[in-house]
Amino acid sequence: MELIVPLDQIHEAARIFWQKAGGKVFAFYGEMGAGKTTFITALCLAKGVRSAMGSPTFSLINEYVFVEGGESHAIFHLDLYRIKDEAEAVNAGIEDCLYSGNICFVEWPEKISGLLPEDTVHVSIAVINETSRLLKIADSAVKF
Numbered sequence: 001m002e003l004i005v006p007l008d009q010i011h012e013a014a015r016i017f018w019q020k021a022g023g024k025v026f027a028f029y030g031e032m033g034a035g036k037t038t039f040i041t042a043l044c045l046a047k048g049v050r051s052a053m054g055s056p057t058f059s060l061i062n063e064y065v066f067v068e069g070g071e072s073h074a075i076f077h078l079d080l081y082r083i084k085d086e087a088e089a090v091n092a093g094i095e096d097c098l099y100s101g102n103i104c105f106v107e108w109p110e111k112i113s114g115l116l117p118e119d120t121v122h123v124s125i126a127v128i129n130e131t132s133r134l135l136k137i138a139d140s141a142v143k144f
């Protein structure tokens with residue numbers, strides 16, 4: 001699936017993403033400044049996350065909460081930019097997040113490609129111009 005995401009329509013794009021994409025673990029690829037954190041934030045808002053969000057640049061693991069069906073659920077947001085290798089990620093408890101059954105967003109997933117669950121949904125973000133981005137969502141978990 002491809003999705004053009006103009007910044008001023010990012011909330012609509014996030015709703016479409018949740019309608020079309022299944023899965024729990026979402027690996028976001030894209031160069032620095034591509035828009036990974038921005039789109040992940042929009043996805044969290046679309047789920048109804050109200051806790052403070054932002055770039056997890058200075059923390060490896062951010063945890064947010066949303067309510068669905070009367071129950072609280074966690075969302076993990078991992079920014080692995082500063083992670084050296086998979087061993088460091090394992091020590092930091094990254095696998096506990098990836099295999100927790102919760103929604104999990106991963107920035108810089110190429111750092112831990114060997115740790116990602118098999119059913120990870122792979123999403124690449126590329127810059128089209130200063131007002132929009134192109135998302136490509138690849139995987140069997142995509143519903144169409």
Ligand SMILES: Nc1ncnc2c1ncn2[C@@H]1O[C@H](COP(=O)(O)OP(=O)(O)OP(=O)(O)O)[C@@H](O)[C@H]1O
Nearest residue numbers: 005006007032033034035036037038130131132133
């Ligand atoms: N869909 C979009 N259209 C236009 N601009 C965008 C879009 N998404 C994000 N941006 C802009 O791109 C810049 C970088 O966004 P963001 O921090 O989300 O990138 P990133 O991929 O998470 O970068 P990093 O690798 O450093 O974490 C911000 O100025 C943001 O406003």
Ligand SMILES: [Mg+2]
Nearest residue numbers: 036037055107
């Ligand atoms: Mg980021």
